[in-house]
Amino acid sequence: MDDLPEEVQELIEELDEAAEDEDEDTIKELTQKLLETGADVEAITLKKLSILVMDGEEEMTRGWTEVAIQIGIDPFKTLIEGLAAGMSLIGKKYEQGEAFVPQLLIASAAMYSGMDLLAPYMKQDENSNSKPVTVVIGTVEGDVHDIGKSLVKTLLSANGFNCVDLGNDVPASRFIEAAKENKATAISMSTLMTTTMAEMPKVLNLLENEGIRDKLLVMVGGAPITAGYAAQIGANVSPHDAASAATWLKESIVNFPSESVRWD
Amino acid sequence: MVSEMTSKERVLAMLDRKPVDRVPVMTGSAMVKEYIEKSGSSWPDYHCDAEMMVNTVSLMHTDAGLDNIVLPFGMFIESAALGLEVKMGRIDIQPSVRSFFSKPEEVNYDNFLENKYVKTTLEAIKLSKEKYPDAAITAFLVAPITLTGDLMGAENLSMLSIKCLQKEKQMQKMQDWLSKALEINRIYAEACVEAGADILYYSDASASPNLVMPEFYYQVAVPAEKEIGDFVHHLGCPWELHICGDTVPIIEGMASTGADCLSVEQAVNMKEATKIAGDVPIVGNVTPLLMVEGTEEQIIDETRKGLDSGAKGSMLGCGTPPLSTSDRIRTWVKAAADWSAENL
Structure with missing residues (x-):
């Protein structure tokens, strides 16, 4: 200027x-x-x-x-x-x-x-041809902390993703329902507390049981979540922060099968 | 060689920067499911029944060997007493605050001490003091910045914390909220000391660099924490200050509040923190999750690492997780005792 x-x-x-x-x-x-x-x-x-x-x-x-x-x-x-x-x-x-x-x-x-x-x-x-990639996002059941999750949502939105925000204190089954309803590409779960970490594997187990685990990328994050924990519970990644979550997802969808291939 | 001390003597000596027979092992919140069940307490009654509360938390002292008994279980008492919405959680999930005020004038604390949760806490302090005179009876309280965040919403606090550094009008707004929090802090602190608390343990989770900038911490939070801390000292009681996250950038400020000891979490480099804090004791910084799923070796290693790095007491980086197991907590206490036998 x-x-x-x-x-x-x-x-x-x-x-x-x-x-x-x-x-x-x-x-x-x-x-x-x-x-x-x-x-x-x-x-x-x-x-x-x-x-x-x-x-x-x-x-x-x-x-x-x-x-x-x-x-x-x-x-x-x-x-x-x-x-x-x-x-x-x-x-x-x-x-x-x-x-x-x-x-x-x-x-x-x-x-x-x-x-x-x-x-x-x-x-x-709205009649544009390009449909944004959908991410279902929320803080797991028992945890009402919103800030980290909202920042991930903001940065994902800023990078062109369509975020379906389930809010906080979200039961595991709600993540699955929303992913199916929206033919989502990714689920992003967060928790700030060690006490509610155990809700994350519940979501992953439900995805496996429903036979839709391979249709989705799963990101887990929050203060107590480590890369080791993400691997242990079968998530794809635990990004370091909100900005790297967006960067990781942008890179990961490049070679991920399209929505029509995965869901139809 | 210091002769054998009671738990209370040990904790108070550490806070007073005097020699101890072994380093104290202390806890923050202690809503442990195994102990709730073992003591025959039931959810959610143990939040508003002093006897149940004491029967549960005292097991951390009598069964696991910790040096303090901490009441109440979570950081919702102040908010509940002010009429904010609180979700009571489950036996393995602590209560959480679900609403906030839109302006400081809405905050009414006239009947604060009449609230059932406040009364339970005060009764539990009295009861535990009678039943366990050798333990360090610790009141677990919400510190000024975090309470301000509860009053106005944590996200609003975070945003105002940066705006208030830029504009005088926003700073006035921040101070209007903060003065309410400090007034509530004073009322509750006085009642806890009167009930017989040996120590007031203040958690200022929302003053963390994870939520507000260090510049705000030094300019706004330190004076507020010092104000309530000086008040507590004036009542003749020591106090501890806990802040979550990597607090190395603000340790100097934490040490300047006059707190008798600082509690830090596992993200903190203990060696660096103790160096910055000088003669102000720091306690910490064992990963809480180890009490749920840690191996014996991991628990011993982390306990020793903290103490080797200059911690004056062993404490978990945050509250004791509800799914902690008593055998792991005992392993932690023993690790601190063994370290003391070799090093003190």
Whole structure:
């Protein structure tokens, strides 16, 4: 942004202020002025959105999403190259030990605040050919801790996965039902407590008993879960954190049979 | 060579940084299914029946040989007493808090001490003090940041913890919540000490670097923990501080709260932590799951590793898992005694 003309930079700063104040009229007016400068407003907006989400600036993310809508950027492009890109940036920083959970949470809130504004426009594009890969996600029965699971969900969503969120305190049978109903590609289970770890093998045993274990990839995670434990109970992986869960799943689905081959 | 001590003398000497006859072995929460059944207690009655509670938790002392008796079983008492929704779990799952307030003004603690779970805890402290005068009677309490998280929701706490460092208005909001938590902490602490608790054990799980940034811990949590800690000292009682996760980045702050000892979990490099904490004793950091499925060799190795690295007492990294077995707990206690015989 530093190499932009001074006039453009000033308008961007004014837009930031208007967005923070949630002043919709001023946002519209400034967006028009920005367009009149001849600058590449689409590129500026996408870049701004990714930085604002990374920094967890909820109000400003909403404001710049309004800019994106006003100038007519494809909503899917705004989502992927703006909002989700910002979530991936903070996810990578977290993976490298350069960011903490609160930063992920405020980034996540910022991303969803922008997505809420985009939602009505995205519905018009539902006839797209590409169907996102579905992941059934939840915290196991007896555990009400949501934060870790929600972060995995956010980062999976930011990477284009469709997450069926079962919430927390989820009975083993519910994971199986949801996987079947949604013809899921993966199940992601989490627990923060040693006391509820034993719920995870219950899910894997049910998958075996139902004869659908090979139709799904199974990720297990949470503070007490180790790679050794994942292997012991027959899960595919225990990613180190939310960001690596998304990275692992993206890589793993490349050679995984498609939904139609597995479920039909 | 220090002459033989009672469990209570041993724990208090360690907290007072004095020599001990053997390192104390201590627990946090102790809702152990085997002991619940052995004592004839029944779920969920043992949460609100002082006699059942004492009969169960005292087995950790009389049967397994631990030096403290810890009451109550879980970190839900304060929230339940404030009217928040609590799911009572099962015999092998601890109760958990399921709701939170939307603003600090909703928090009403006028009748806090009249709540059945609070009353049970206080009665159980009195009863265990009478029945087991040689054990270190320990009240298990929710520390200020974690209680703030219970009041406003843990995710909201985590998000506000970063926003409050950036904006004064958000900091005021944080302090409004925190002051409620501290007031509740004071009421409960005073009642526990009055009931006869030898030690107050504060768990500040939500002050962990897993949930909030170290910068927040130093700027907001340390003053809050110090405030309640000073209050407890003023009542004439020592206190311990437990925080989950890898707490090495905040150990210096934990040591500065005035806590008489710090409890850390298995993710912590004990050698590094004890070096940073200086003369503030650290206890820990045996993996809790070993009490459920660990081999004798694993339990002995982890116990010795912690003590070799400078721990002044052996403790599990978190509460005692409900499915722990008494033979494994006894193996752990023996490992600490054997280490003491060789090294003290």
